[in-house]
Amino acid sequence: MRCPCNSGDVYQACCGRFLDGDANAPTAVALMRSRYTAFVMGNADYLLSTWHPDTRPKQLELDPEQTWLGLVITDSFDGGPWDKDGVVVFTAHYRHNGARGSMTETSKFIRLRKQWLYVAAGSVG
Ligand SMILES: [Zn+2]
Structure with a gap:
């Protein structure tokens, strides 16, 4: 199965290992891709677990x-x-x-304890 994030790679070699918890996304772009894939697959737990605690909603529907x-x-x-x-x-x-x-967003990410986390939509710079 091709990864839903449109990388062209197979799912397991792309976002699958992050969603499965086998590895942390090494870059903000990789985390962004895996969070999009989580939206495609309806994986709210992954979205919450990769959300910065300061901006994370209590639950996500x-x-x-x-x-x-x-x-x-x-x-x-x-x-x-x-x-x-x-x-x-x-x-x-x-x-x-x-x-x-379609939606266009500028997303801000922070690396905390070697893990990339989504913070919020924000402006550049
Ligand atoms: Zn992917």
């Missing part, structure tokens, strides 16, 4: 009417294995109640 169709990462800043934080700009395509749409 995924909308079953929302089908994710594709991810395009358009830019990223820092977010490497030795950075403290990073930013990823992406567009995600979806279908919601039969209508297609």
